[in-house]
Amino acid sequence: VPRTLKLTIAYDGTDFAGWQRQATERTVQAAIEDALLPIDGERVIVTGAGRTDAGVHAAGQVASIRLRSSIANEILLRALNATLPADVRVLAIDDAPEGFNAQFAAKRKTYRYSLWSDGVVPPALRRYVWHIPQRLSVAAMDEAAAVLIGTHDFSAFQASGGDVQTTVRGVLTSRIETMTPNAATGDGLLAGAVAVPVAMLSGRLICYEITGAGFLRHMVRNIVGTLVDIGRDRLAVGEMRAVLESRDRARASATAPSHGLTLWSVDY
Amino acid sequence: VPRTLKLTIAYDGTDFAGWQRQATERTVQAAIEDALLPIDGERVIVTGAGRTDAGVHAAGQVASIRLRSSIANEILLRALNATLPADVRVLAIDDAPEGFNAQFAAKRKTYRYSLWSDGVVPPALRRYVWHIPQRLSVAAMDEAAAVLIGTHDFSAFQASGGDVQTTVRGVLTSRIETMTPNAATGDGLLAGAVAVPVAMLSGRLICYEITGAGFLRHMVRNIVGTLVDIGRDRLAVGEMRAVLESRDRARASATAPSHGLTLWSVDY
Numbered sequence: 323v324p325r326t327l328k329l330t331i332a333y334d335g336t337d338f339a340g341w342q343r344q345a346t347e348r349t350v351q352a353a354i355e356d357a358l359l360p361i362d363g364e365r366v367i368v369t370g371a372g373r374t375d376a377g378v379h380a381a382g383q384v385a386s387i388r389l390r391s392s393i394a395n396e397i398l399l400r401a402l403n404a405t406l407p408a409d410v411r412v413l414a415i416d417d418a419p420e421g422f423n424a425q426f427a428a429k430r431k432t433y434r435y436s437l438w439s440d441g442v443v444p445p446a447l448r449r450y451v452w453h454i455p456q457r458l459s460v461a462a463m464d465e466a467a468a469v470l471i472g473t474h475d476f477s478a479f480q481a482s483g484g485d486v487q488t489t490v491r492g493v494l495t496s497r498i499e500t501m502t503p504n505a506a507t508g509d510g511l512l513a514g515a516v517a518v519p520v521a522m523l524s525g526r527l528i529c530y531e532i533t534g535a536g537f538l539r540h541m542v543r544n545i546v547g548t549l550v551d552i553g554r555d556r557l558a559v560g561e562m563r564a565v566l567e568s569r570d571r572a573r574a575s576a577t578a579p580s581h582g583l584t585l586w587s588v589d590y
Numbered sequence: 591v592p593r594t595l596k597l598t599i600a601y602d603g604t605d606f607a608g609w610q611r612q613a614t615e616r617t618v619q620a621a622i623e624d625a626l627l628p629i630d631g632e633r634v635i636v637t638g639a640g641r642t643d644a645g646v647h648a649a650g651q652v653a654s655i656r657l658r659s660s661i662a663n664e665i666l667l668r669a670l671n672a673t674l675p676a677d678v679r680v681l682a683i684d685d686a687p688e689g690f691n692a693q694f695a696a697k698r699k700t701y702r703y704s705l706w707s708d709g710v711v712p713p714a715l716r717r718y719v720w721h722i723p724q725r726l727s728v729a730a731m732d733e734a735a736a737v738l739i740g741t742h743d744f745s746a747f748q749a750s751g752g753d754v755q756t757t758v759r760g761v762l763t764s765r766i767e768t769m770t771p772n773a774a775t776g777d778g779l780l781a782g783a784v785a786v787p788v789a790m791l792s793g794r795l796i797c798y799e800i801t802g803a804g805f806l807r808h809m810v811r812n813i814v815g816t817l818v819d820i821g822r823d824r825l826a827v828g829e830m831r832a833v834l835e836s837r838d839r840a841r842a843s844a845t846a847p848s849h850g851l852t853l854w855s856v857d858y
Contacts, residue, residue, distance in 0.1 A: 330790060334713040379713075382790055399710075408716040413790045442667075445602040445647075446718065448676040522598060522650055522681045 324388040327395070328418040329354075329368070334409040335379040336449045336581065342373045350374075350410055354385070357405040361398065362391050371424045371588040372431055375540075377580030379450065381434075382413070382587035386424035430494065430589040432533040435546045435582050439553075441525020451527065452546075452582035458528060458553035464498040466552045466562035467530065470545065471496050477569035479548075481540035481577070489569075491541070494533040498549070501527040528553075531586070540577050547575035592656040595663070596686040597622075597636070602677040603647040604717045604849065610641045618642075618678055622653070625673040629666065630659050639692045639856040640699055643808075645848030647718065649702075650681070650855035654692035698762065698857040700801040703814045703850050707821075709793020719795065720814075720850035726796060726821035732766040734820045734830035735798065738813065739764050745837035747816075749808035749845070757837075759809070762801040766817070769795040796821075799854070808845050815843035 331354070339347035343355065351368050358366040371384040393401070395415040402412045438451040439458040470493050477489040530546055548565060551557040557575070565573045599622070607615035611623065619636050626634040639652040661669070663683040670680045706719040707726040738761050745757040798814055816833060819825040825843070833841045 332713050332790070334716075403710060408711070409713050411710050411713055413710055413792070442671060442679050442681055443676070445600050445677050445679055448602075450714065522600070524681065 324390045325392075326418045326420055326422050327387050327389055327398075328416045328422060328424065329385045329387065329412055330414040330416075331370075331380060331383040331385060332411050332413055333380050333383070334449065335374060335377050337409060338376065340374055340376040340378070341370050341383070350380075350383075351385075353406060353410050354402070354412075357402050358387065358389075360405075361393060361401060362389055364390075369424050371428045372585055374583075374585050375580055378583045378585065379581075380585040383585050384424045384428070384588040384590075386418060386422050386427075424588070427590050428588050430533055430535055431537065432495075432531060432586040432589075433537070433542045434584045434586045435530040435532075435542060435578065436584070437528040437530070437546075437550065437582060438525055439528050441523070443525070444523070447527070449581060450584070452550075452579055454550055454554065456554045458550065459555065460498055460500055460528060460553070462555075462559045463528075463530075463549045463553040466549055466559050467496045467498050467532075467545075469496075469562045469566065470532070474566055475569050476538055476541055476566070478565050478571055478574045479541045479544040480538040480571060481544070482571060483539070486538065489538060491538060492535050494535075496532045496545075497530070499529045499531065501529055543578040543580065543583060544571075544574050546578035546582070550578065551575040592658050593660075594686045594688055594690050595655050595657055595666075596684045596690060596692065597653045597655065597680055598682040598684075599638075599648060599651040599653060600679050600681055601648050601651070602717065603642060603645050605677060606644065608642055608644040608646070609638050609651070618648075618651075619653075621674060621678050622670070622680075625670050626655065626657075628673075629661060629669060630657055632658075637692050639696045640853055642851075642853050643848055646851045646853065647849075648853040651853050652692045652696070652856040652858075654686060654690050654695075692856070695858050696856050698801055698803055699805065700763075700799060700854040700857075701805070701810045702852045702854045703798040703800075703810060703846065704852070705796040705798070705814075705818065705850060707794055707796050709791070711793070712791070715795070717849060718852070720818075720847050722818055722822065724822045726818065727823065728766055728768055728796060728821070730823075730827045731796075731798075731817045731821040733827050734817055735764045735766050735800075735813075737764075737830045737834065738800070742834055743837055744806055744809055744834070746833050746839055746842045747809045747812040748806040748839060749812070750839060751807070754806065757806060759806060760803050762803075764800045764813075765798070767797045767799065769797055811846040811848065811851060812839075812842050814846035814850070818846065819843040 333350050341350045343349050343352040354368045366387050369386045399415045436451040438453045443453050473492045475489050476491050601618050609618045611617050611620040622636045634655050637654045667683045704719040706721045711721045741760045743757050744759050
């Protein structure tokens with residue numbers, strides 16, 4: 323009888339055409355399925371909690387698999403990481419109940435979107451932040467972000483071409499945070515190792531976090547595009563509610579680029 | 591009369607064949623000189639404080655230039671960063687006294703070498719850390735690192751083929767630090783934006799820092815190779831002094847890979 327396992331996975335989405343296996347493109351799902359092939363002998367299907375788009379990263383993507391091999395989880399984790407390319411890592415492997423499906427069982431997902439406001443982007447962060455040359459108003463953005471908390475029709479933030487049954491979604495948290503480097507140690511944003519000394523940093527890292535049971539296509543990136551326009555004073559704070567209530571995609575701002583977005587965690 | 595300027599520069603060395611301009615390879619010096627060309631009309635020579643090897647990063651490399659253009663420093667900084675590839679950033683441009691040469695005027699340089707001990711390397715750090723699968727003994731490494739402080743003949747840690755007049759160098763600091771993620775915010779090593787949640791981290795980031803007036807070829811990487819062998823108990827702590835005093839390259843361990851090394855800062 324195959325065992326059911328829960329995999330927690332991190333990846334740098336830069337060089338992937340997204341999560342989902344495709345005929346010819348490099349994808350995360352295909353990379354993990356290919357790494358499992360020599361272990362189980364047959365193709366193992368890896369079911370991800372969320373199908374991240376091309377360029378989107380994950381810090382805590384979750385996937386489920388059914389495995390015939392009786393290999394110990396700790397050994398499997400080492401074997402997978404020894405085979406996988408360095409831009410995908412399996413962080414943890416846990417036993418899951420029979421029938422566990424990472425996609426359908428997911429209760430909540432949290433995304434984070436990273437912005438670098440003003441100044442100069444440290445080279446080590448260039449793949450993970452959207453650089454906004456202006457100084458963003460964090461207070462205005464946070465006020466607008468809070469408007470989205472609750473259950474709403476998010477049509478205004480849905481990519482065209484979506485064919486879901488309902489565009490109503492529940493948002494549990496929606497907030498802006500400013501990330502501060504570790505001034506105590508004089509270290510930069512990458513804990514002293516690889517980024518830039520604090521004294522040399524210009525501009526700052528701003529993070530948008532949103533948690534919900536489910537998201538429409540490009541919903542987070544469309545929200546971020548609108549928040550950034552509010553932060554750089556192209557839109558008034560009050561416009562967030564007007565855009566939301568309009569249910570009109572044309573009212574929201576342009577979609578933020580994929581490389582600032584990270585699937586941060588999935589709750590079950 | 592040309593002005594003399596001091597540039598502070600950060601780069602991700604992964605995709606560069608080092609600092610120094612070469613006929614065909616992509617180098618940091620050539621990238622900056624090429625970006626200056628349209629501004630000054632003629633080739634401007636960029637003199638770096640240290641010629642980092644292929645794959646080595648910089649958080650605070652310093653370079654000097656002489657510029658005829660009267661462009662304001664702040665505008666020059668923006669123009670350069672708009673032209674340069676995203677893996678090189680000019681962090682600051684300051685006026686320097688006539689005759690300032692970033693190489694000859696440098697008083698001290700600090701390098702950091704980043705190790706990931708045990709566990710799984712977060713994908714966002716993979717270009718910047720050397721992964722050691724074992725759990726390293728930080729106490730033993732720090733004790734051995736301290737042996738190097740002072741003025742010594744560092745022949746044992748010099749790459750073969752060096753032709754310097756003296757192999758005596760002064761080391762001001764030589765120590766190991768463990769980097770701790772921000773447990774207070776639950777964020778990972780990359781300040782919450784792009785790495786891995788703290789709860790998901792396994793293994794840890796260990797940083798070796800060394801400051802001195804000058805270094806022999808591959809000296810830092812050869813020291814790190816020996817420190818890592820002490821940390822994984824292949825060599826006794828006391829061997830560091832024995833290797834140093836032997837002045838014999840064959841006694842030191844293998845050279846640590848370039849991608850863990852960062853030129854952290856240069857003092858004048």
